[in-house]
Amino acid sequence: MESDTPLLEVRDLSVQFPSPHGWLTVVDKVSFNVGRNDIVCVVGESGSGKSVTMQAAVGLVQPKGGRIKSGSVRFDGQELVGMGNRQLNRIRGDAIGFIFQEPMSSLNPAYTVGEQIAEVVRRHRGLSRADAWKRAVEALDRVHIASAASRAAEYPHQFSGGMRQRVMIAMSIACDPKLLIADEPTTALDVTIQARILELLRELQRDSGMSVLFITHDLGVVADIARHVVVMYGAQVVESADVDNLFGAPRHPYTSGLLGAMPQVALERGHDPIAIPGTVAQAHSWPSGCRFNPRCIYREEGTCTTTAIPLEPIGGGLVRCARAAELQSTLGRAMVTA
Amino acid sequence: MSNKPCLRVENLHVSYDVGSTGFLGKRRKLHAVNDVSLEIGAGETLGLVGESGSGKSTAGLAILRLIDVASGTVRLGETDVAGATRSELRALRRRMQMVFQDPYSSLNPSMTIAQLLEEPLIIHADIPKDERKAMIGRMLESVGLHAGYAARYPHEFSGGQRQRIAIARAMMLHPELVVLDEPVSALDVSTQSQIMNLLKKIQGDSGTAFLLVAHDLSVVRLMSPRVAVMYLGEIVETGPSGRVYDQPAHPYTAALISAVPFPDPERQRRVNRIILGGDLPSPMSPPSGCRFRTRCPFVMDICSKEAPPKVAVEGGGLASCHLHAHGPKLGGRSLNDFIRDKQIVSAA
Numbered sequence: 001m002e003s004d005t006p007l008l009e010v011r012d013l014s015v016q017f018p019s020p021h022g023w024l025t026v027v028d029k030v031s032f033n034v035g036r037n038d039i040v041c042v043v044g045e046s047g048s049g050k051s052v053t054m055q056a057a058v059g060l061v062q063p064k065g066g067r068i069k070s071g072s073v074r075f076d077g078q079e080l081v082g083m084g085n086r087q088l089n090r091i092r093g094d095a096i097g098f099i100f101q102e103p104m105s106s107l108n109p110a111y112t113v114g115e116q117i118a119e120v121v122r123r124h125r126g127l128s129r130a131d132a133w134k135r136a137v138e139a140l141d142r143v144h145i146a147s148a149a150s151r152a153a154e155y156p157h158q159f160s161g162g163m164r165q166r167v168m169i170a171m172s173i174a175c176d177p178k179l180l181i182a183d184e185p186t187t188a189l190d191v192t193i194q195a196r197i198l199e200l201l202r203e204l205q206r207d208s209g210m211s212v213l214f215i216t217h218d219l220g221v222v223a224d225i226a227r228h229v230v231v232m233y234g235a236q237v238v239e240s241a242d243v244d245n246l247f248g249a250p251r252h253p254y255t256s257g258l259l260g261a262m263p264q265v266a267l268e269r270g271h272d273p274i275a276i277p278g279t280v281a282q283a284h285s286w287p288s289g290c291r292f293n294p295r296c297i298y299r300e301e302g303t304c305t306t307t308a309i310p311l312e313p314i315g316g317g318l319v320r321c322a323r324a325a326e327l328q329s330t331l332g333r334a335m336v337t338a
Numbered sequence: 339m340s341n342k343p344c345l346r347v348e349n350l351h352v353s354y355d356v357g358s359t360g361f362l363g364k365r366r367k368l369h370a371v372n373d374v375s376l377e378i379g380a381g382e383t384l385g386l387v388g389e390s391g392s393g394k395s396t397a398g399l400a401i402l403r404l405i406d407v408a409s410g411t412v413r414l415g416e417t418d419v420a421g422a423t424r425s426e427l428r429a430l431r432r433r434m435q436m437v438f439q440d441p442y443s444s445l446n447p448s449m450t451i452a453q454l455l456e457e458p459l460i461i462h463a464d465i466p467k468d469e470r471k472a473m474i475g476r477m478l479e480s481v482g483l484h485a486g487y488a489a490r491y492p493h494e495f496s497g498g499q500r501q502r503i504a505i506a507r508a509m510m511l512h513p514e515l516v517v518l519d520e521p522v523s524a525l526d527v528s529t530q531s532q533i534m535n536l537l538k539k540i541q542g543d544s545g546t547a548f549l550l551v552a553h554d555l556s557v558v559r560l561m562s563p564r565v566a567v568m569y570l571g572e573i574v575e576t577g578p579s580g581r582v583y584d585q586p587a588h589p590y591t592a593a594l595i596s597a598v599p600f601p602d603p604e605r606q607r608r609v610n611r612i613i614l615g616g617d618l619p620s621p622m623s624p625p626s627g628c629r630f631r632t633r634c635p636f637v638m639d640i641c642s643k644e645a646p647p648k649v650a651v652e653g654g655g656l657a658s659c660h661l662h663a664h665g666p667k668l669g670g671r672s673l674n675d676f677i678r679d680k681q682i683v684s685a686a
Contacts (some may be wrong), residue, residue, distance in 0.1 A: 045527065045528060046497070046526055072382050074343060160617040160618070161390075163617065190389035190390055190553065191389070191553065191554075191594065191597040192389060192594060192613075192614045193596050194592055194597065194599075195596075195597040195599075195611060195613055195614075196613055196614075196615075198599070217526065217527065218527075218599070219527075219601040220599035220600055220601050221599055222601070223603040223605075223606050224599035224603075224606045226603070243603045244604065244659065247601060247602055247603055248604075258528060259601055260525055261527050261530065261531045262527060262601055263531070263554065263557050263559070263560050264525055264600055264601065265529075265600065266531070266558045267559055267560065267583070270559065272531070272534075272535060272538075273530070273531035273534060273535075274531065274559065275528065275529070275530075275531040275532040275535060276528035276529075276531075277532075279496045279498060279499065279529065280496065280526060280528070280529075295528075
């Protein structure tokens with residue numbers, strides 16, 4: 001089991017959804033790895049394809065009418081693309097746990113939280129009711145819900161937003177997953193609650209050695225929790241690097257632009273936030289050449305606007321920018337130094 | 339305050355009726371806003387910061403009389419808002435407007451942009467039709483949209499563009515005050531700053547006062563020279579934004595600032611954070627004494643016995659915290675020296 005191969009290998013994954021404009025490619029040849037005992041963040045804005053990538057990887061786009069056009073997703077040596085639902089159901093919730101943005105809509109209001117966690121354990125592990133309940137209480141205890149034994153018998157509405165997210169996390173780790181997929185798990189929470197959830201995820205990861213694939217739009221959260229970062233824009237990976245390299249020396253104008261647009265960074269640098277002009281590219285009208293080119297202040301006519309730009313290695317990471325080498329020092333200088 | 343106040347709020351209380359405790363039970367009230375006072379000068383922005391349940395949005399709604407005021411005074415210029423009759427309110431509406439958080443639900447999807455922007459003109463002002471059309475074109479351009487967009491519907495626009503439309507609609511009648519309720523938090527980061535810069539520009543041109551309700555202190559710091567921080571219905575700290583952001587004098591403010599992750603992994607690893615334990619207490623039965631005491635990492639005996647007095651803070655503003663007179667006796671200094679080099683986790 002403990003091999004050198006990554007736990008999750010996404011290769012050239014393309015996903016399409018139907019629209020009045022025909023099939024739209026909303027994930028376009030996306031590749032990345034999640035290593036063992038690793039925390040990888042996929043970061044992007046709305047419409048970047050970050051959530052769909054994750055859903056496609058675990059077979060959740062077909063029920064929504066989407067299709068996997070091409071590509072491969074290997075999880076712990078098994079190919080997930082093309083796998084039947086029965087087999088996928090055995091993996092989802094067991095070896096792969098999930099947490100979503102809105103804990104209230106992911107929990108059933110008619111059952112106690114203990115019953116819901118126990119159900120997952122019974123289904124995947126075939127434990128008796130009593131043992132599954134014990135396991136549920138243990139899971140609630142691991143996410144630091146005080147007096148877990150009595151709270152397990154309460155219903156979701158009796159928990160606050162932050163506590164519900166803890167319940168969701170308890171459910172997702174109850175079967176000791178190898179991979180935890182967290183899709184914007186703190187976005188709906190207040191910042192003081194977010195800080196505690198991030199702390200909890202870090203602790204659970206450290207103690208269990210599971211890997212975490214964390215999807216977010218917030219570069220602050222990325223800096224807080226990630227070891228490796230994948231930046232998506234316009235359905236493609238535009239940059240991928242270790243967290244220190246990404247923040248210390250961003251190679252893609254979009255990455256450095258996002259940083260410059262953040263209020264905290266602007267405050268640090270003592271100027272107004274620098275907006276990225278224009279709006280996020282849409283799947284029915286990708287610009288030709290680099291998909292970021294209409295918004296890029298470093299755009300060069302021809303170089304950036306005619307042919308598709310490949311994702312190429314640079315400085316230990318990968319970047320999709322025709323001018324990456326010459327912009328290296330410019331973008332590096334634009335970075336914050338603490 | 340540099341000039342005469344546009345908005346003056348004194349001892350504002352807002353409560354919601356939350357039904358009774360069982361059959362023939364006592365009617366219960368939820369005090370969402372408790373004794374809030376604030377002032378905004380003409381053309382100025384005041385930031386009102388807090389998390390969910392702090393009462394910041396309720397305060398904004400009550401100031402516009404979109405919900406009822408339980409007690410206290412609200413004055414727009416010389417006019418009494420809190421006590422205004424229905425017909426007086428109607429006249430007041432054109433002088434104060436609101437921009438909501440979610441531009442996907444705040445614009446009527448069956449109306450064109452022209453109709454959306456024209457509506458306030460028809461209701462509140464007697465302006466000929468062709469003049470109205472010219473005004474709409476000018477307003478669209480001033481919020482950075484083509485005048486030609488007037489014939490389109492809201493669904494044809496992105497979130498950032500919709501928020502521009504919502505701002506245009508609020509500004510149509512040149513109001514004296516606009517309450518901005520989380521105007522950028524539903525937007526992508528790359529467009530957030532576009533909207534922040536637009537709001538600043540519009541204020542510079544129009545001289546409208548803004549009450550900026552937001553959870554993100556860094557957004558408020560960028561947008562407004564002064565800030566008030568709310569917790570569980572009360573203002574716990576006020577002051578110049580720079581002072582409050584860099585040198586908080588209330589533990590809640592300090593926790594709020596330290597909880598926001600900074601986009602620098604190296605700094606995130608070594609930063610000293612204040613992690614608040616517990617949950618927001620129920621506003622139905624707020625804690626005795628200081629309302630923050632159940633989550634405060636520095637809680638003392640006195641905190642449950644007496645409500646903290648407002649203390650003047652070095653560098654401007656007020657903070658309601660016993661630490662200034664008891665314990666470390668900060669005497670109006672910021673908490674920074676006191677909390678330096680500590681990883682602070684509150685109990686609860």
